[in-house]
Structure formats: C-alpha cells, structure tokens
Amino acid sequence: MIRVGVIGLGPIGNRHAKIYNELENADLLGVCDVNQARADAAGVAHGARAFYSVQEMVDAVDLDMVSVTTGGQEYGSDHYAPTMEALRAGLHVLGEKPISNEIGPAEEMVTLAREKRLCYGINMNHRFTPAARLAKQWMDDGRVGDLLFMNMSMWIMNPRESSPWFQIKALHPHTVDIMRYYCGEIECVQCFVLKGPGRSIYSTAQFNMRFKNGCLGHLTGSYDIERGHPMERCEVAGVKGRFVVDDMFREATLYPAGEMEKRVYSNPIFGGMGDFEDTFRNRLSRFVDQLEEGVQPEDIDGSGLDGLRAQKVLAAAIESVKTESVVYVED
Numbered sequence: 001m002i003r004v005g006v007i008g009l010g011p012i013g014n015r016h017a018k019i020y021n022e023l024e025n026a027d028l029l030g031v032c033d034v035n036q037a038r039a040d041a042a043g044v045a046h047g048a049r050a051f052y053s054v055q056e057m058v059d060a061v062d063l064d065m066v067s068v069t070t071g072g073q074e075y076g077s078d079h080y081a082p083t084m085e086a087l088r089a090g091l092h093v094l095g096e097k098p099i100s101n102e103i104g105p106a107e108e109m110v111t112l113a114r115e116k117r118l119c120y121g122i123n124m125n126h127r128f129t130p131a132a133r134l135a136k137q138w139m140d141d142g143r144v145g146d147l148l149f150m151n152m153s154m155w156i157m158n159p160r161e162s163s164p165w166f167q168i169k170a171l172h173p174h175t176v177d178i179m180r181y182y183c184g185e186i187e188c189v190q191c192f193v194l195k196g197p198g199r200s201i202y203s204t205a206q207f208n209m210r211f212k213n214g215c216l217g218h219l220t221g222s223y224d225i226e227r228g229h230p231m232e233r234c235e236v237a238g239v240k241g242r243f244v245v246d247d248m249f250r251e252a253t254l255y256p257a258g259e260m261e262k263r264v265y266s267n268p269i270f271g272g273m274g275d276f277e278d279t280f281r282n283r284l285s286r287f288v289d290q291l292e293e294g295v296q297p298e299d300i301d302g303s304g305l306d307g308l309r310a311q312k313v314l315a316a317a318i319e320s321v322k323t324e325s326v327v328y329v330e331d
Helices: 011-022 036-046 054-060 080-088 103-115 130-140 166-183 277-293 304-323
Strands: 002-007 026-032 049-051 065-068 092-095 120-122 147-155 186-194 204-211 216-222 232-238 241-246 251-256 263-266
Touching: 002 011, 002 054, 002 277, 011 026, 011 036, 011 065, 011 277, 026 036, 026 054, 036 049, 049 054, 054 080, 065 080, 065 277, 080 092, 080 103, 092 277, 092 304, 103 120, 103 304, 120 304, 130 166, 130 232, 130 241, 130 251, 130 263, 147 166, 166 186, 166 204, 166 216, 166 232, 166 304, 186 304, 204 304
Parallel strands: 002 026, 002 065, 026 049, 065 092, 092 120, 147 216
Antiparallel strands: 147 232, 186 204, 204 216, 232 241, 241 251, 251 263
16 A cells, blocks of 8 residues: 655645545545645545645655645746755655756756665556556557658647647647657757747747657647547658557557558447546556555656656757757756
8 A cells, every 4th residue: 555645735736636546555644735724625525635835745654655736837946945855855746747847956856766776657648547547558560660750739728828838838748748758858959830820938839859779759739729529639751661549548549551451459339548637547556556666666557757858858849949950858
C-alpha cells in the first residue's frame, strides 16, 4: 500500500485526491494547501487530514509519495517549492504539468530527485491510454518501420490571458511528450505564432521539428477553438505503415503500407475509458503501481526528465519565435 499526500487543492488536486481514494493500492493520508479553507474542505471531502504547509504534513504523516498539483504563472511556477520540500523529505513525487514554466527550476527538481534516488514523474496523462499504448506496441512490433514524419495537433478553448507564451508552455507539454514518446528526441524547432481575435497572447502556434533520428515533425495547437469536436490528433508514418490516434483514447487506426485493409481499435462502450478523467486515473495508478513494483527512478514512465526535455523543446520554440529562426534544442 502506497501512502499518499496531495499538495495543492484546486480542481486538479481534488481530482488527484479522489482518484487515490479509489485505488486499491493507495492510501490517501494527507491533503495540503496554503489556503486553509481549501485544505479543510478537501480533507472533509476525501477523508484525509488537512495541513497548511508541506513541512507540517511530512512531519505529521508517514508518507511514501505526494502529488504536487499547484499552479501559478503559466500553470507551472508554483511547482518548484513544494516539489523540492517533498524530495528533501525523501518522498517520491508525481507533479502536474508543466514540470515548471522555467527551465532552471525544472533542472533543479530533476537533479535533486536523481541525487536522492527518488522517483519523480509528471502527469503527462495523454500517453496513458489503451489507444496510445497500442499504437506504441505497433511501433515496437515493427508495423510502422523506419520513421518518416509525424503530425500532431491539439486545441481547446482557453480564454485566460496570461503571459505571451502561456499557450506554448501550458498546453504543449502534452503534445511534445506524445511526439517524443513515439519518435524520440527532438533536435531542432521552427515555430510560428499568432494572436487569435481579441487575444493579447500568442494563442495559436505551429511548429516544424526535426527529430534526432531524422524523422520530421509538425505540431499545431490553439487556445482559440471550442472543444465540441475531438481535441487531439496524432499521426505517425513510416516505411511499413502509418497510424492515427484520435482524441487521445477514442480510436487508434493502423494503415499497413501496400494493404487495402486497416486495423482499428475503438474505445469500447462498456468497460472502456469513460471520459478525460480516466486519463488521470490511468496515469496516477501507473505511478503508484511502479512504486509498488520497486521500479528504478530512471525507469519511471513519464518521468521528470521527460517533462524537462519537453519543456526544453518549448523553450527552443519560443526562442525561434523571437529570432525568426530554426533553434536547436538544449541537451
């Protein structure tokens, strides 16, 4: 049984707490927020002790891990302090995305986790679906072959006005993680942006990428489109075949090269994923399972290092916009 605490009790933190209570191999013992009213409400809702500081919680409760579900600027600036406190206390950490809105703090968190041999994961929940996993298995089985290109897109309506780079830093950790999951490390990026009608931020972006293995990538994302239709599409093509994953989990289709028949996985009506919350359930349960299994920190699925590398791709994209040039991703 993995003993869990949750730090940050906004909507996402409450979702984490609810899911941990549903997992058979997790025991939610503490919830923490600097806002005492939110901490107290979450404690009542989820049957856990409420705390108002990380130090208070780790001193009072014997934990194995925490979820860090704080937010901040560009959804990431408040992750650093509680993550560092938890790691220093010897706890494994599952953090929300982005790992941080800045590269420096992200590097410090990954470095500390590595030094202390603690498991550090990021909630890159889009890779934790049956459709996404099946598509990866097709690749591992050689059904796609040597890679040629990848097309990725994701769009939701988010009217929030934050920094100019809010959409890039906050939305695209998901898409870049999926691109790296299938096609490996990204070598260089060229990015173009625009401000949607009435927007003060760069709310739509388009990226051209080259992977280190030579595969070519394209990514389009937007905070300007309503979510009434599917919000995400992933296509990967190689010399032996091509697959498409629609809307994270709804359907995965394999198109073998030179064949008239295709292979389709459709999310089942009964027993399949019900909604977006199930992507959180899959991701959180995977982290808890890996802790129970004693997986080594470097083998964590969707690790802090994965989160850092995704953010470095996005930092290169922002630099590309500023300089109107192709930018190589920092190692």
